[in-house]
Amino acid sequence: MEEEETLNSTSPSAPPTPPKLFNFDNFNKNNWPWISGAVVTIIILFYFLFTNLSAFNLSAAIENSQKTLSQNSSQPISSINNAIQTTNIDILLNQLDIAESDLTQALNDTPIDVMSDE
C-alpha cells in the first residue's frame, strides 16, 4: 500500500529523466578551458614527437648513405679500374682458346670432293 501511494504521488506531467553518462555541468561552468588546453597540448606534443622522430630517422638514413658514398669515393678509381682489367685479362686469356682452335681448324681444313661422281 505504501508503495502504491508513493508511485501515485509522482506527477504524470514530468516523466523520469534517464541518468546522464557524462555530466558536463561542471565542465561547462568552470573547467572547459583547462581540459581543451590539455587536449590541444597533447595533440601538439604528439605531432612534434612523430614528425621529429621521422625527420630524425630520415636524416640518419641520409647521413648513412653519405658516409657510404664518401667511403666509396675515397677508394681510388685506379684500383677499381685495375679490378675490371684483371677480370678482362682472365676472360681474354681464356678466349685465346677459341682463336687457337679456329687457326688449327683453318690449317687442317679439308674440302668436300666436288669432282667425284657419286
Added chain:
Amino acid sequence: MKKTKIFISILALSAILLAYNVFAANENNQSGSAKTDETAVLMQKQKTKAVSEIVRRLAFLNQSIEKIQAMQKISSEQKDIFKTEVQSEIDFLNQLKDKINADTDKTVLFNDRKTLKDRYNIFAFLQSQIAVVSYADKILNIVDLMDAQTTDAMVKSKIASAQNKAQNAINSVVALKLENYPKNKNILQENKQLLVEARKELIEARATMKTSK
C-alpha cells in the same frame, strides 16, 4: 588368183616390216629417256655437293670478315686489304653458286665444279692467314693490358717475349703471297706454333702476377 596371193603376201610382208620398225623406234625412245633421267639425277647430286662446299666456304669467309673487323692492332689499310680480298672471294662464290644451280649442261657443270675445286687454295690461304693475324692481334691486346699492371721484371720480360712473337707472326704472315699457297703453308704452321708459345708465356706471366699480389 595367183596375182591376188602375191599381192596379199607383199601386203603382209610390208605390215610386218612396218610393225618391226615402229617397235624398234619405241625401244630406242625408251632407253633414251632413261638415260636422260639418269644424267639429270647425277647432275643434281653433283650440284648439291658443289653447293654444300660453297656454303661451307662462305660461312668461314663471313667469320673471317668478323675477325678482321675485331682486329685492333692492325693498321686500317691492312684491314681494308684483307676485307677486299675476302669480300671478292665471297662475291665470286655466290655467283658460282647461282651459276651451278642454273646449269643444265653436264659439261658446263663439270667446268664449274672444276673451277670450284681449283679455287680452294684462295679460300684456304685467306682463312689461315686471317686466323693467324686475328690470334696474334688478340695476344697483343692482352700484352698491353698486362704490361700496364705489373712492375715485376720477370713478368715484363715474359710479356715482352710474347709481344715479339705475336708481332713477328703478323709481319711474317701478312707478307705471304696467295699464289705461293700451299707451298707457304709451312710458314703459317710455324707462326701458329709461335703464337701457341706466346700464349703460354702470357698464361705463365699471369700466374706470376696473381701469386705476387
